Each structure stands twice: as structure tokens, then as C-alpha cells.
Amino acid sequence: MHLWKNVVIERLMIPLLCFAAGMAQSRADDPPKAKQLAPPTQFRAEDVDGDAGTAIDLFWTLSPDDEEDTKPRKVLRYVISRKQIGGSEEAVVLESGSPFVFEVEEKKPEFEEIGEATYRKDTFRDSNCETGVPYLYRIQAFGPDNAASPTVELKEPIIATLQWFNLQRSWFAVFVFLICGAVIVFIEMARRGKTLKIRKIAGLEAIKDAVGRATEMGRSCLFVPGIQDINDIQTVAGITILAQVAKTTADYRATLEVPTSRSLVMTTARDTVEAAYLQAGRPDEYNEDDIYYITDEQFGYVASVTGKMVRDKPAACFYMGAFYAESLILAETGNSVGAIQVAGTAMPTQLPFFVAACDFTLIGEEFFAASAYLSGEPQQLGSLKGQDFGKLIGGILLLAGCLIMTISAFESRGEPPAEGKETVLQSAQIYLKENILGKGGFKP
Amino acid sequence: MKQSTIIWTLLMVFGGLGLISVQLFRGKGEVYVREVPVEAKSSSKTSPEQTYRWSTYQEVSAKEKDDPGISFSYSRTLGLWVSAFCTLAIFSFLYGDNPLYKFTESVFVGVSAAYAMVVGFWTEIVTNLYAKLLPGMARMSFFPDMESDVQSDLLYLIPLVLSVLLLWRLAPKGNWIARWPLAFFIGATAGIRLISYLETDFIGQLQSTIMPFIVFTADGSLLWIKSLRNTVVIVGVTSCMVYFFFSVEHEGIVKYISRLGIWFLMITFGASFAYTVMGRIALLSARLDFLFNDWLGI
Amino acid sequence: MKRTVPLLISAVTGFILIGTAFIPMFEEWGNDAMAWFNLLAAFAFILGGGNLLKMQLQKISAQQAGWGYAAVTLIAFFVTLFVGLAKVGVHPNAKFPEFSWSGNYLEVGSAFWWFFEYIFTPLSATMFALLAFYISSAAFRAFRAKNTEATILLIIAVIVLLGRTYASEWLTGGFPNEPIFGEGGITYSDFKLDHLSQIIMDDFTTPGMRAIKIGIALGVASTSLKVLLGVDRSYLGSDQEA
Secondary structure, eight states, rough: HHHHHHHHHHHHHHHHHHHHHHHHHHHSSOOOOOOEEEOEEEEEEEEEETTBOOEEEEEOOOOTOOOOOOOSOOOEEEEEEEESSSEEEEEEEHHHTTTEEEEEEEEEOOEEEEEEEEOOOOEEEEEEOOOOEEEEEEEEEOTTTTOOOOOOSSEEESEEOOOOOGGEEEEEEHHHHHHHHHHHHHHHHTHHHHHHHOOOEEEEEEHHHHHHHHHHHHEEEEEEOOOOTTTTTHHHHHHHHHHHHHHHHHHHHHOOOEEESSSSHHHHHHHHHHHHHHHOOOOOOOOOOEEEEEOOEEEEEEHHHHHHHHOOOEEEEEEOOOTTTTHHHHHHHHHHHOOEEEEEOOOOOHHHHHHHHHSSOOOOOOOOHHHHHHOOHHHHHHHHHHHHHHHHHHHHHHHHHHHHHHHHHHTTSSOOOOTTTOOOHHHHHHIIIIIIIOOOSSSS | HHHHHHHHHHHHHHHHHHHHHHHHHHTTTOEEEEEEEEEEEESSSSOOOOOOEEEEEEEEEEEESTTTTTEHHHHHHHHHHHHHHHHHHGGGGGGGGOOOHHHHHHHHHHHHHHHHHHHHIIIIIIIIIIIHHHHHHHHHHHOTSSOOTTTOOHHHHHHHHHHHHHHHHHHHHHHOEEEEEHHHHOOOOOOHHHHIIOOOOOIIIHHHHOOSSSSSHHHHHHHSHHHHHHHHHHHHHHHHHHOSSSSSOOOOOHHHHHHOOOOOOOHHHHHHHHHHHHHHHHHHHHHIIIIIIIIIII | TTTHOOOOOOOOHHHHHHHHTOOOGGGGGGHHHHHHHHHHHHHHHHHHHHHHHHHHHHHHHOOOOHHHHHHHHHHOOOOHHHHHHHHOOOOOOOOTTOTTTOOOOTTTSSSHHHHHIIIIIIHHHHHTTTTTHHHHHHHHHTOOOOSHHHHHHHHHHHHHHHHTTTTTHHHTTOSSSSSSSTSSSBBBBGSSHHHHHHHHHHIHHHHHHHHHHHHHHHHHHHHHHHHHTTTTOOGOOSSSOO
């Protein structure tokens, strides 16, 4: 028995061991199988609200293998594919040798890769959808060395629908209506004779004095309407101020020079100044060559204007419009020739330089108020009241929002917010920030 | 001739001669290039294939000047000296207006005006109008790489008509019609900017500013520094907004709040001014680097 | 009539584009309008260029002071315009060499590129660099400590300026990160110049800029409405001829 056992075992073990060694060797020679990753879950799609029916949003929960702290990463990206449902693609094939025979092939729609999201991202927007076409989406996670997860498909196709009104902007529409409505109402009230009090703005009071000074000294006035084109609202505002300044220079018989950086601004400025001189009853004083084009380029323009300032030494310089870095060059040069300088711009980055270098500066909103103020027309002054109403709404909203957030902070002090169980104040705070001042629309 | 003119002229002449001789002696201020031959074959399928040859040139460092294939570039060396001359001429304006600056200013105006027109012609009139309205002809002339199935976009007839109306301004009669395209675009600007500014600068800024006056940690203790900072921001925005009210005289309580607003604005402007100083100094150092490094080789 | 039709055009265009901002299907109309504007501006170069020529030629013909510089302007203008429009020195597209006009107008090595690289760019950069001198002279004039307000302004400016340079590390880099008042939260390192500079920018400059932007937005809305409603029609010129 003992001998049989030894012989059997000995005789069987060797072939068994050889077989096992052979198996191990063959496994070592086989290419390594691609690792399988865990798929993302809860894959869903939503039509993007308030668009022209061309976009669909996709959401998913990250693959369990997509962990923040894992190094090296198991998941590198999520590949999204799309298939059109219900239609078929046709391909036209030219039959060789017979150019007039066409063969139409019907292709079945297949999944096509449309984009990728990187690791740790759980959303994707497909912005190339056709309106009314059902799409089925598929997502797959990929990692290094061809690691991939099984694909996850949507259960039902989704259709991108056209919305006629962008509901995300509902509250914004309310604000536009309120502010524009206020401006229109106050203009109308002013037209009907209601007296509206407007406080003095120092820079605007100084314009007449500056022009008068220039006339006494026998020197010219220089007006720079910014370096942007007529498609910038600041240039339009600058041109409306130019009309008022031109009326003043016409009254005082002072020379007004307007070097422009854009051809269209030159064209518009000429019409404006001509009309102002006509209105002032001095059409003969108007000289269209005083309003001229130099060059479109920012620094070429300012090189020429500063050269002119140093040579002609204008007594009054007005900078009204959109400016960039050249603002300081202009203002400092004006300072060096002893001119009175009044500047106005809505470029927040250039205001510090004008404030530092000019005698008077119209800051932001004051610049837009200038033409109304200088004209003195009641209906234009009415628009300033409308601006104030807008500030009032903004201020009330701001303070109310801050108070709500403060009281809410006191209320929930120390208690972690329960999921989905916000207090009234917390809900109000979220609604204010996300809906009223955000893109959440009317629905909370 | 005025004394200052004589002095300036002498300075320029002797200074210039001195610089040139120093540079020639030292061998600096030169530009070297490597020739890169290009051989291109015609892509036409209907006519026999032709080969076109020309050369492009890549600028190389002066250290490589003795390497094979490297040659001295007269045009770029001249360009380097012209750049240096232009730089010094503009800097001379800091001393005062002078003939050198006037000359350079004139060149600058001429070159920059023409540059803008050339760019406008090729990028707008040719690429955006001609190619959109007549893609077939555009493909045969300037854009042979355009897709052959591109169709005419007749919507671009609108800007063409508006442009013709604008140029009617030059006509002896009926030049008032040039106001129509201007009115169209001023109206468009007004409508577009109203929406964009209200959305970004009104709603957006309010949304960013809404924050609690008092902030607590997760365990309920007061974060007084953060609370103070939040309060300062809210008070700052509100007081500045009060300053900008036009229909309320700055009297009584409004006077004090708007005074606080002015303080905030002054600090804003002072800090913004100082914030920009180093950036501007960096621009100067870049030009000085060009003069001393690229040109003089010091 | 000369102003009525343009006013109507302006109003209709503006209000339609305000409305389309809320209708997704027509949201792109505003961008299209601005793209068309660029075309109009390109054609308007004819007006601007014509005016430039007229002004310079007038100076030359009247032999006004500085007429020589006007001649220099004209020469520079015409030479640059010619080499740019004619694509002098521009090679064709290497994929389509039989189309001699297919190259890029700003190709490196071309004549137009030479003007851009060796005249236009250095002149622009140098004008920009002049700001270093102007900002220094403006700062010297604006930040004089004439009264309390100016003194505080000067201190703020100095803190922000130094906070942006190595001087902050050199002067206050040694401040330890230890609390000043027990566990009060303020440490000595909070008074480092770069940190103070950041606090000034975040807590004082930001609210100021926000308020300015809020005001600007309302000003833009008001100006736009005045233009669209025809309340301010000064930009349209006059009904009469001068």
C-alpha cells in the first residue's frame, strides 16, 4: 500500500506538476486582460431649460473607482456617446463607370462619441442637438491601460425642446421691466411739468467755466470722445455730451477740436456738432475740419493727440468716453500744458488715473447723467430719477438679502442643515440668490 | 535757427554717428536668419502638377551666426535699428516736443492708420463679406482651402446695403441717408448693452454682495474678523450707492453716508492706482531690455 | 423727416434686440448685429482714410507749419497700405501654391509684417512704456499729504504698492504667525504688507468698484432708453443743413 501510494503519487505528481507549470507559462505569455472598472450610476438626462432646443444636460454619479485620493487614478475620463432614435442616415454612393446611377444606402444609426468629461466631473452638456429629435445617450468610464467600465445607457431617449421664452431669465425680465418702466414713468412725469430736483455735480458745473476760460485766453477746447467705436454705449454717451459742450463753445465762440479714433465716430460727431452750432444760431462758426479722424490704433491716436496738445496748448480738455491705458498719457499731457481737464468714463480701471490727473472727473454713472444734466431738459432729468429708482431697488434688495442671511445664520448657528429640510429663512436666502438674482426662474 | 534746434540737431547727429560706429566696431545690433526652403506641389487635379519653390527665413540667435546655413539679414537688421530709433524718438517726448518725435509721430499715424485699414480689408471685407456672399469666387482666389459645399449666406447682403448707404455720405445729394445705418447700429448697441450691463453689472454685482453681516463657524462660535470684513463690504457698497443718488441733496444723514461713500471711493482709486504702478514699470523695463539687450547687446 | 426715419430705425432695432434677449431662438441676433457692425466699420475706413488724406494734403498745399510732417504721414500711409493690400512678399499657401493670393497678409518676412514688427509694434510698446513716467508724476502730484484725507490716501497707496513688490517680504517678512491677543484670531503675520494690501483690495476696493459698476449699469440703461425713445437725439444731427 505504502509502495503503491508512493509509486502512484510519484507517477502522477510529475505529469501534474508539468501540466501546472505549462499552464502557468501559457498564462504568463497571454496578454494581460484590460481591467474592468465599476460603471457610473444614476445616469440621467434633462432638456436644458430656456434654450432654442439645441442642448441636453447629462448627469451621473461617479464611478466608485473614481476616488479623489486614489493615486494613480483608476478612472481618467468618461466618454459620452449618442445615438439618434427613429431616423436613419442615408448615404449616396456613386456607381463606378456610370456617373448617373445613384445607389442609396440606408445606414442604421449607431452610437457616436460626442465628447468626454474628465475624472471627478459628473455633468456634461451636449450643445449640438437638433430640436425635436430623440436621442439615446451612453456613458463609459475609462482608465489607464485600456481599463474600461461597462457602458451605461439611458432607459429612454430624450428630446431637446424649443422654449419660446427663456424662463431662466424670468426674474431678470422683471428687473428690466421695473427699471426701464421707472425711467419711462419719470420721463413722462417730467414731460407733464412735474419739477424734479437734481443735485449739483461739480464736474459738469465746471464745463461752462472751462470753455469761458478758453475763450478769454484765445485758446481752443479739445474734446476726446474715447477710443472705441459707436457700438460702445460710452461713445454714444460721449457724443451726447459733445452736443452740449459744442452748444457752449458755439455760444462763447470758442474753437472746439474733436480728434477721433474711429471713422464712424468722426461722422457722428460732425453731425452732432453741426446740429449744436445750428441750434445755437451760429452755423458760420462750424468748421467740419475741426472734427477729424487720426487713426484707429490706440497709441498712434494718443501719440498724435498729445503732440497736438503740446503744440497747440488747448485751455480746456474734455475726455468723455471709453478709454484704456492711454487715459493717463492724455491727462498728464493736458496737465503739463496747464489745461483745465474734465473727464468722464465708465471704465472702472481708468477712473483712478483720471481722478488723480484731471481737475474734475465724472465717475461712472455721473458720466451717463452728464448729457441730461447739461441739457437741463426736464424729460432728460426725469431719466436721472429713474436711475435713482433702480439704485433704490438694488439697495433694498441688497440690505434685505444681507439681513435674511444674517438672521438665518443666527437661527441655524451650530446646527448642521438637514438635507431637504431648510428653514423659511434659508429657503428665502436660496431663492433670492439662485432665483431672483440668479438663473433659477420663478420656480423655487 | 533757434539755439535749442541747433543743440538738438548736433546731439542727434553726433549721438547717432557715435552709436553706429560703436555698433559696427562691436558687431552688435545684427540679425541673423536661417533659410528654410519650401517646396510645394500644386493641388489642381485638372492641370499637370507643378512644383513651386521659395524660401522662408527664421530668425536665430547671434551666437549661431557662424553655423552653416545662417546668414546676415539686411532687412531685419535695418528693422532692428529702425525699432531702436523709434523707441528713442518716443522717449525723447518726455524731454519735450522735438523734430525727432514729430517725425516719428507722423510715421506712426500713417503706418497705424494703414495697418488698421489693411486688417479691416482682409479680415472683414474679404473674409466676412466676399467669402460669405461669393464663396465660389473666394475659393478660386483667396481661400482655396474653403470647403466646396459652402453656400452663399445672403443675410450678409444687409451689411453690404448698410455700408453702401453709409458711403452715400460722400455723394453731393441725399447724404442724409447715411444716418440710417448709424441709427440702426446705435439702436442695436443701446438694446444689447442695456441687457448685458443690467445682467452683469447690476444683478451680478448685487448677487456677489449679498452676504451675512455676522458669520459663525460650524460649531456656533463667532468669526468676528470675517463678520467685520463682510460688514465693511456691505456698508461700502451701500454708502457708495448713496453717494451716487442724484435726486437727493447731500444733507443730514445722507451727507454722512455719502461722505463715507466718498472715502470708500477714494481708497478704491488710491489702491487701484498703486496696484497698477508695478505693471507700468514692467512695460518700461521691457523696452529698456530691448534697447540694451537686443540692440546694444550690453 | 431726416431725423424721424433714423429715430424709428433706432427704436425698432433696439427694442427688438431687447426682446430677443429673452427668446432663445433669436438670442444670437445681437451677436449677428455686432458682426455686421464690424463690416460697416471696415467700409467706414474709406471715410476716415479720405479725411486723413484731405487734412494732410490741405496742410501741404497751404504750406502750413509742419507741412513736411504731413508729407511723411502720407508717404508712410500709402506705402503701408500698398504693401498690405498687394500682399507684397507674401508667399502662397503651401498646400495650394498655384493660388498666388492665398497666403496670410501678415506672413512673417513679408513687407507688411516688416512694418508691423519693426515700426508699429515698437512704437506702440514705447508709448505704453511712457506710462511708467506718467504714473510716477501723477502719483507724486496726487498723493501729497496736504490734509488728513490725502495722508490716508497716501498710506493706503504705499501699502498696496509695497505689498506688490519684494519690499513686503523684506520689510515685514519676519512677522511671526502668532496671535496678538490670545486666541482672538489676529496674528502678527496679518500685518504683513502683502496681506494688508490684499485686505485693502478685497474689503475696500471691491465694494467701491461694485458700487461704481451698479451705477454704470443703471446709467447705461437710462442712456439706452433715452436714445431708443428719442428723448436724446443729438447723435442724429439736425434736420437742417448748415
